[in-house]
Amino acid sequence: MEKGSSSSATGSMQPTPSRPPPGSAGPLAWARKNLFSSPLNVALTVLGVWIIWTSVSAIYDWAIVRAVFTGSDGSACAKDGSGACWAFIAAKLDQFTYGRYPEAERWRANLTMALGALGLAGLMIPGVPRKGWVAVFTLFVFPIIAYFLLTGGSFGLKAVETELWGGLMVTLVVAVVGIVASFPIAVLLALGRRSQLPIVRYASVGFIEFVRGVPLITMLFMASVMLPLFLPDGVTFDKLLRALIGVALFEGAYLAEVIRGGLQAIPRGQYEAADALGLSYPKKMGLVVMPQALKLVIPGIVNSFIALFKDTSLVLIIGIFDLLGIVQQAVSSDARWFSPSTPLTAYVFAGFVFWIFCFGMSRYALWMERRLGNGQQR
Amino acid sequence: MIRMLKAMLAAVLVTGLAAAPAMAADSTLKKVKDLGKLSCGVNTGIAGFSAPDDKGNWSGLDVDVCKAVAAAVFKDASQVKYVPLTAKERFTALQSGEIDLLSRNTTWTMSRDTSAGLTFTGITYFDGQGFMVNKELGVKSAKELSEASICVQTGTTTELNVADYFRQNGMNYKPVVFEKLPETIAAYNAGRCDVFTSDASQLYSVRLTLGKPDDHIVLPEVISKEPLGPAVRQGDPQWANIVRWVFFALVNAEELGITSKNLDEMTKSENPEIRRLLGQEGDYGVGIGLENDWAYQAIKAVGNYGEMFSRNVGAESRLKISRGQNALWRDGGLQYAPPIR
Incomplete structure (x- = not known):
């Protein structure tokens, strides 16, 4: 449809560009130039508009016009020709958010989420004062608070077993723990792989290659099915914790390779300069090499994090209900809500929620990259 | 660094181990009573058998089996910890002691009964x-x-x-x-x-x-056999007896016309079968390590088998599954429980 980039030629031919000739500027001219410049383009434009129109109107029709917004069970949505069953989402929204977390205790999940969002915002928005303290709070204090708030059992809070957790809450817990815990692991592994000490190097290589050679789903299976068999009789430990460890180790190994890519891109001169200044190894890495290396690999890191965020749905294979898991459970098991349109509506909803988070992450990373990369723009 | 990782892992393991009470040698009943909760493995979600409702409370035919057993043991059907399991995890969870009762639409087959370390205790639903x-x-x-x-x-x-x-x-x-x-x-x-x-x-x-x-x-024909029922770990006959007889009690209750509604009137009944079932006569409950009102509590919690069926999958549910093979034997079905005597 578009004619290419040979634009703005007509206007600039005149020596004194006082006004463009009539019909060569404005939206109409743009349309004529880009959309209707030849019979083929006219045909393509019409075709394109028709495709957009039919699909958008069909979606609009399904999601809004014919949609069912209220109702107490599936029979409301099972009527002939009804569209999306939003009533189902409305009835299950709490469950999709918190899983089976006791209703009276949900403020704890909310508080945790609010604290996390606050800390994250403090870290992400430049210009927030005392960034160091914000970082200490978000990375070290917050996880401890979150742990005690969510699991309870102390400080007069009722204990909530992780079997009751679910929905978006579990998705966020798995993703955030995966991201936060995997990052230090990855940095250590990446440095270990480039270490001069053979034992450290081989151990890192061995770990990375082993974990990367195994699908995440296998790790989760191992953690949930095999591990209990190796433990003594009657000894169990939390399924979610098992999954979290699996996810963190897995993501750590992947991320380590991304970071190693960044390390390799740092010119030798940087290392030598740091050595020449007499910096110790931790200082050399922490002050000179890592900041440059990490900046280089931001796209790769974010890519891994987005992939991890979506991979969290794999935990449903071991009976933990993340957002997708709980949506699937509600769709496939609550006979009260069975109707032809329920599954589609629910999956569209789940997809949309995932998209919001992933898109948000990617936009933030893009912005961050631009901000950090000011000096390197070409 | 690997050492550090290992130390971290070990620390996690040790805290996990310390948190779980040592209970390897005890009988399952004692373990369940000490814990105060029945750990029950259910399906992650299957309509009519185990599904959370809008409020997140589990319900279903399989779930009711958990509730009935919990009621018989604790006199309180809410003392159940539901562990949703996928098909692949279910046997491991039972063997490792993570759950004490597997009520997860599991088909009773010879190989599972004999070599998978399970003991099936009954058929709660004849599928096919x-x-x-x-x-x-x-x-x-x-x-x-x-x-x-x-x-x-x-x-x-x-x-x-x-x-x-x-x-x-x-x-x-x-x-x-x-x-x-x-x-x-x-x-x-x-x-x-x-x-x-x-x-x-x-x-x-x-x-x-x-x-x-x-x-x-x-159509009414059922052309294959898929008997679904609860299972327990092999090697603890007392616990298997409890689960087996709690279910038999529910079937017997339907046969004798005892429902969750007329339960209290029925305790005054003169019918010796009813009196034995509801603990008015004999020490049948004590015999399996519970109290004599075990069946009374189970029926009070979930109703008799017919009520359970109707509420979860039958006429009162949206599924509207006909009783078919799951009707009582005297109505032409296959549900038959040995007498309590």
């Missing part, structure tokens, strides 16, 4: 492969399905069962095969075949997702 057809066909029995086209998933026992059944009855059919269940359902819904076949319990839930549920009927 059935057929669903459009009412317009006017078919009333599977015997009339000669020359019909059948939508079926390829590579499953379902496919083989259909082939066997039609050969045994000297009928022909046209298979329309698909890889995945959703495709199969969609094809049937679009009218690409006359018949959809799957396990009967599933047919009823599939029916509700079709364009017009009321246009379809499930």
Whole structure:
């Protein structure tokens, strides 16, 4: 449809560009130039508009016009020709958010989420004062608070077993723990792989290659099915914790390779300069090499994090209900809500929620990259 | 650094181990009583058998078995910790002691009963492969399905069962095969075949997702055996007895006309069978390590088997599964419980 980039030629031919000739500027001219410049383009434009129109109107029709917004069970949505069953989402929204977390205790999940969002915002928005303290709070204090708030059992809070957790809450817990815990692991592994000490190097290589050679789903299976068999009789430990460890180790190994890519891109001169200044190894890495290396690999890191965020749905294979898991459970098991349109509506909803988070992450990373990369723009 | 990792892992393991009480040698009943909760493995979600409602409370036929056992042990049906399990995890969870009762639509087969370390304690639901057809066909029995086209998933026992059944009855059919269940359902819904076949319990839930549920009927024939029931770890006969007899008590209650509503009147009954069941006579409860009102508590919590069935999968639910093979033996079904004597 578009004619290419040979634009703005007509206007600039005149020596004194006082006004463009009539019909060569404005939206109409743009349309004529880009959309209707030849019979083929006219045909393509019409075709394109028709495709957009039919699909958008069909979606609009399904999601809004014919949609069912209220109702107490599936029979409301099972009527002939009804569209999306939003009533189902409305009835299950709490469950999709918190899983089976006791209703009276949900403020704890909310508080945790609010604290996390606050800390994250403090870290992400430049210009927030005392960034160091914000970082200490978000990375070290917050996880401890979150742990005690969510699991309870102390400080007069009722204990909530992780079997009751679910929905978006579990998705966020798995993703955030995966991201936060995997990052230090990855940095250590990446440095270990480039270490001069053979034992450290081989151990890192061995770990990375082993974990990367195994699908995440296998790790989760191992953690949930095999591990209990190796433990003594009657000894169990939390399924979610098992999954979290699996996810963190897995993501750590992947991320380590991304970071190693960044390390390799740092010119030798940087290392030598740091050595020449007499910096110790931790200082050399922490002050000179890592900041440059990490900046280089931001796209790769974010890519891994987005992939991890979506991979969290794999935990449903071991009976933990993340957002997708709980949506699937509600769709496939609550006979009260069975109707032809329920599954589609629910999956569209789940997809949309995932998209919001992933898109948000990617936009933030893009912005961050631009901000950090000011000096390197070409 | 690896050492650090290992130390971290070890620390996690040790805290985990310390948190779990040591209870390897004790009997399951003692363990359950000490813990104050029955740890019950259920399906991650299957309509009518184990499904969380809008509020997140578990309900269903399999869930009611957990509740009944908890009520018999604790006099309180809410003392259950539900552990949703996938098909692959279920046996490990039982063997490792993560759960004490597996009530997760598990088919009772010889290999599972003898070599998988399980003891099945009864059949709570007689499932089996059935057929669903459009009412317009006017078919009333599977015997009339000669020359019909059948939508079926390829590579499953379902496919083989259909082939066997039609050969045994000297009928022909046209298979329309698909890889995945959703495709199969969609094809049937679009009218690409006359018949959809799957396990009967599933047919009823599939029916509700079709364009017009009321246009379809499930034929009465069941052509395969899928006896579903609860299972416990092998090697603890006392616990197996408890689970077995709690279920038998529910079936006996239906046979004797005891419901959750008339339960208290029934305790005054003169009928010796009722008196024995409800603990008015004899020490049957004490005999299995519980108190004599064990059956009373179980029935109070979930009702008799008929009530349980009707509420979760039968007439009172949206699934509307007919009793069929799950009717009492005297009504032409297969549910039969030995007497309490």
